[in-house]
Amino acid sequence: MTVISVEGLKTHFLTRAGVVRAVDGVSFSLDRGEVMGLVGESGSGKSVTGFSIIGLVDAPGKIVDGSIFFHGDDLSKLSARQMQALRGSRIAMIFQDPMMTLNPVLRIDTQMIEAIRAHEKVSRKEAWTRARDGLAQVGIPSPEQRLRAYPHQLSGGMRQRVAIAIAFLNNPDLLIADEPTTALDVTIQAQIVHVAQKLCRERGTALIWITHDLAVVAGLADRIAVMYAGRIVEAGDTDDVIDHPRHPYTVGLLGSVPSANQRGQRLTQIPGMTPNMLALPEGCAFRDRCTHSDNQCSKAPQVSTDERGHAIRCFHPQYVKTPA
Amino acid sequence: MTAFIIRRLLQAVLVVFLMSGIVFFGVNVIGDPVDMLISPDADQDEIARTIEALGLDRPIGEQYLYFLKGVATGDFGKSFIFGEPALKLILQHMPATVELALLSLLMAIVFGIPLGLYAGLYPDRKVSKGIVAGSILGFSLPTFWVGLMMIMLFAVILGWLPSTGRGDTAVFLGIESSLWTRDGLSHLFLPALNLALTNISLVIRLTRAGVREAMHQDYIKFARAKGLPESRVISVHLMKNILIPIVTVLGLEFGGLLAFSVVTESIFAWPGMGKLLIDSLLQLDRPVVVAYLMIIVLFFVVINLVVDILYSILDPRVRLRDQGA
Numbered sequence: 001m002t003v004i005s006v007e008g009l010k011t012h013f014l015t016r017a018g019v020v021r022a023v024d025g026v027s028f029s030l031d032r033g034e035v036m037g038l039v040g041e042s043g044s045g046k047s048v049t050g051f052s053i054i055g056l057v058d059a060p061g062k063i064v065d066g067s068i069f070f071h072g073d074d075l076s077k078l079s080a081r082q083m084q085a086l087r088g089s090r091i092a093m094i095f096q097d098p099m100m101t102l103n104p105v106l107r108i109d110t111q112m113i114e115a116i117r118a119h120e121k122v123s124r125k126e127a128w129t130r131a132r133d134g135l136a137q138v139g140i141p142s143p144e145q146r147l148r149a150y151p152h153q154l155s156g157g158m159r160q161r162v163a164i165a166i167a168f169l170n171n172p173d174l175l176i177a178d179e180p181t182t183a184l185d186v187t188i189q190a191q192i193v194h195v196a197q198k199l200c201r202e203r204g205t206a207l208i209w210i211t212h213d214l215a216v217v218a219g220l221a222d223r224i225a226v227m228y229a230g231r232i233v234e235a236g237d238t239d240d241v242i243d244h245p246r247h248p249y250t251v252g253l254l255g256s257v258p259s260a261n262q263r264g265q266r267l268t269q270i271p272g273m274t275p276n277m278l279a280l281p282e283g284c285a286f287r288d289r290c291t292h293s294d295n296q297c298s299k300a301p302q303v304s305t306d307e308r309g310h311a312i313r314c315f316h317p318q319y320v321k322t323p324a
Numbered sequence: 325m326t327a328f329i330i331r332r333l334l335q336a337v338l339v340v341f342l343m344s345g346i347v348f349f350g351v352n353v354i355g356d357p358v359d360m361l362i363s364p365d366a367d368q369d370e371i372a373r374t375i376e377a378l379g380l381d382r383p384i385g386e387q388y389l390y391f392l393k394g395v396a397t398g399d400f401g402k403s404f405i406f407g408e409p410a411l412k413l414i415l416q417h418m419p420a421t422v423e424l425a426l427l428s429l430l431m432a433i434v435f436g437i438p439l440g441l442y443a444g445l446y447p448d449r450k451v452s453k454g455i456v457a458g459s460i461l462g463f464s465l466p467t468f469w470v471g472l473m474m475i476m477l478f479a480v481i482l483g484w485l486p487s488t489g490r491g492d493t494a495v496f497l498g499i500e501s502s503l504w505t506r507d508g509l510s511h512l513f514l515p516a517l518n519l520a521l522t523n524i525s526l527v528i529r530l531t532r533a534g535v536r537e538a539m540h541q542d543y544i545k546f547a548r549a550k551g552l553p554e555s556r557v558i559s560v561h562l563m564k565n566i567l568i569p570i571v572t573v574l575g576l577e578f579g580g581l582l583a584f585s586v587v588t589e590s591i592f593a594w595p596g597m598g599k600l601l602i603d604s605l606l607q608l609d610r611p612v613v614v615a616y617l618m619i620i621v622l623f624f625v626v627i628n629l630v631v632d633i634l635y636s637i638l639d640p641r642v643r644l645r646d647q648g649a
Contacts, residue, residue, distance in 0.1 A: 056548055058540070088551030095549075100542035105564045105639055114560075115550040150640040166550065 002072075003173050003206040004053065005029035009066035011045075011052045020277045022048040022061065024230035030174070033204040035197070037217025037238070039253070040227035041274050046210045049227070050176040053208075054093050055083045071173070089119040092167035096179040098159035102151035108135075108162055109147040115169050134165040138195050157188035161195060168199050174206045181216060193220055214257055218242050226250050229275050229285035236310030246310065246317040248290045284314070292316040325636075329629065336625035343621045344395070347614045348388050357404050357608035378404055391614070400618075401611035405604070410611040414597060414619060420490055421589070421596035423501050425581035427516040432523035432574065439524075440531025445558070447536060455528060462525030471518040471591040478514060486511050488593035515592040519585055523577050530573060534566030541565075568638050575631030583620040 011023040023045040030036055040046045051057045053068055055075065068075045070091065075083065087093075095101045103111060112131035113124060122130075128147070135143035138161040151159055160180055167175055177196060181189040197220055200207045209217055217224055218238060225235040226249065234247040245251045255268035272289035275281075283300050287293035296315045305311040362374055375381050379390065394401055400410040439459075443452040479487035491511035494504040502508025538544060539562070547561045548554075586598035593599075597616065604612040636642045 054549055056545060084551050084553065086551070087549055093546075093549040095542050095546060097542060101546040103543040103547065103561050103565070104641060105568075106561070107640075114552060114556065118550060118552045118556075152641050163546070 001032050002029050003032055003034075003070070004208075005069040006049075006053065007067050007069070009049065009052055009068060010064050011048050011057055011061055012064045013061045015060055015278075018278045021230050021280070022277065023052060025066070026227070026230075026232055027066075028225055028232065028235065030206040030208065032173070032206060033200065034223070035200065035207040035209060035221045037214075037221035037224045038208055038210045038227060039212065039214055039217060039224060041212055043274055043277060044227040045230040046227050047178050050093065050178050050208060050210055053174075054087055054091050054176060056087075056093075085119065088115055088172075089170040090172055091174045091176070092170070092172040093176040093178065094160070094163045094167050094180050097183045098156050098163055098180075099151075099183070101163050102159055104151055106150075107147070108149055108151070108154075112147070112162075112166055112169060115166050119170050130169065131165075134169050135162065137168070137199065138162070138165045139191075140165070156184055157191065160184060160188075160192050164192070164196055164199070168203070168205075171203055172205055174208070175200065176208045176210070178210045179212070180209075182211070182213070189216065214242070214253055226253070229277065229280055231285070231313060232311075233286065233314065234310075234312045236308065240308060240310045244310075245320070246312045247314045248292050248316065248318055249286050251318050251320060290316075292318075332625065332629050332632075336622060339625060340618050340621050344392075344614055344618050345388065347617050348391060348610070349384065351608065351610045351613055352384055355608050357610060360607050361404060391611075395618075400615035403604075403612050404609045405607050405612075410615040413600065413612055414616055417595060417597045417600045419501055420594060421582060421585060421598060423503050423512065424516055424519060424585060424589070424594060424596060425578060427503070427512055428520035428523065428581055429574065429578050431516060431520035432527050432577070435520075436524045436527025437531050437570070440528040441535060441558070443528065444532040444535025444539070447532075456532070459525035459528040462521045462528075465521075467518060467522065467587050468591055470521060471515075471588055474514050474518055475591070485514050487514075490595050515588050515594050518592070519581060519588045523574070523581075526573060526577065527570060530570050531566060534569060535562065538562050538565050564638065568635065571634050571638060572631055575627050575634070579620075579624045579627045582623055 006029065007027050009023055009026045010021070013020040013022055026045070026049055028036065038046045038049065048057065048061065051061075052063055053070075053075070057063065063076065070086070075086075078086070102108070109128060109131060112134065113127040116122060116127040116130055117124075132143045132147060135146055140146050140158065140161055146154070146158075146162075151162075154162065163180070175196070180196070181192050184192060193216060196207065196209075199205065209220060211217055214224075221238050223236065224238050224241040225232045226241070226247065227233065228249050234241060234245065234250045241250060242254065245254055249270070252268065252270035256270065258267060270289055271291075275285055275288070281288055281298075283298040284290070284293065287297040290297070293316075301313045301315050303311050303313050304317075357378070358371065358375055358380065362371055366374075372381075379387060382390070391401060398411070402408060403410050403413055406413060439455050443455040446452050475487045478485045489511060491502050491508035492505045493500050493502045493508055496504045502512055543565075544557060544561060547557045552561075582597075585594075585596065586602050588594065589596045589598035590602060600612065601616050603609075604616070
């Protein structure tokens, strides 16, 4: 059953310096309980894609084209009120920096109870019980005490667990996780990934995990979509994308990940800089940095999909096997 | 926290003591009050008698010690001019100033925060730009001029409000104040607004800056992502964060309102402490000036203490600690 289906989404920022096409024609869909890793560099439009779905794109950003269907309903047709009712109950989101996402001057219990009572008429007592159980489920010890704490009294990992607990309070159908592990150290990262994965599996929540870290999603996601300059340049099953990357950009990304089999060798780099979103080259946005580009690339490549559903936007698909 | 409060109060005593010394000797340097007190055609005997009666014939150090001895028993000396205890004079004038300062603080909050909130939430609207421009005027126009213009407009041309003086007072909850009567309030409104203008502008700017900064914080986004109504996002998540600097500044400003409403009180002939201070200074009435400034220092210390305590209530990351030890 399809939970979310994004079709040709375009979110542009109309700035004084020009139009930034942060998201420029992104399409994907997720079934119940499915996990998709949305991978890309900073500024590739992956976070804006997340904010577009939950309806929280800051001005001057605007969804200019495309549609987002949630359980078949077109979200652009919903009123602000209906969208607000959906946020936090059916669609939840967690953010990158757990130091910043919890309000510093409100206690954890306030921030959890309000999230429940914004969507359901329940007593404070009942909401408190659910909040406590929610904290216990994300593996927070002595949740009663933690409920009375302020965010600054908790560690970064603990705060991200609280954020996850808040996101799951109302059993959402879709969780958008915007780089939730980027600000944490590696052991805590693994714990956070584990907690989120466990809860999604138990409750059948579809998960969009936005990250720039391929290593994190490799073990977590069913599918991976790689974004570059506002477009998905490669998408497919995780194994296909990781083991047989077709797009030169994905090949580059994978080549820059340290792994055991390349011990002693230099990591490859993608040449050049992240593109200036105000002055993207015509055609394929990656061609300036691509070692395979030719004249053909000055026209925008269309999506080509193979029989396994592995899709790329490139005239020069690669056939390399990455060392596992 | 108790230790913190006690330490602060002890510090206050020290500050008040130092202040009394500086002012006592300072006023002495400015001039001789006897010249002001005695009619020009008085003879030498009369002058000598007056000087002796005021205790001004003793060396200045001795005068100061004598003064300190009095202060220890609650006696701040008698006013040279009125012949009444200085403390009593000040306390008589205090309610008028306190009610003026309170109403003007209230105006700063009631007008400043909503206007600043609006200007911060909708920075591109014309009204917001108008509010910001108005706040610049509120800052930069001199108080005395605005006061005069307000008298001209509301009292002279429109005739809506009385121009000067304090109105009728009434006793309510044991406090005698002109806040409780219609006439009193009508007299109070113009001077309070005049005194409040700078602070309204200040609060507008602080609130606006706070809103604009906080609106882009992740915790606001996260609050929205939780599906909270916008009203709660603003009134709880946003306001509680931006109130911290506003409370600090308003606390300090309140001290200023109490102590230095001299200009406004003079223009509106408001019988408050500010007017008493300026009159006493002009007449070199040392006991009143010294006592006044000692009381003001005490005010400031207490207000700062209250601000610190409020601060720790608003911001859980701040815990009052006894730093001295």
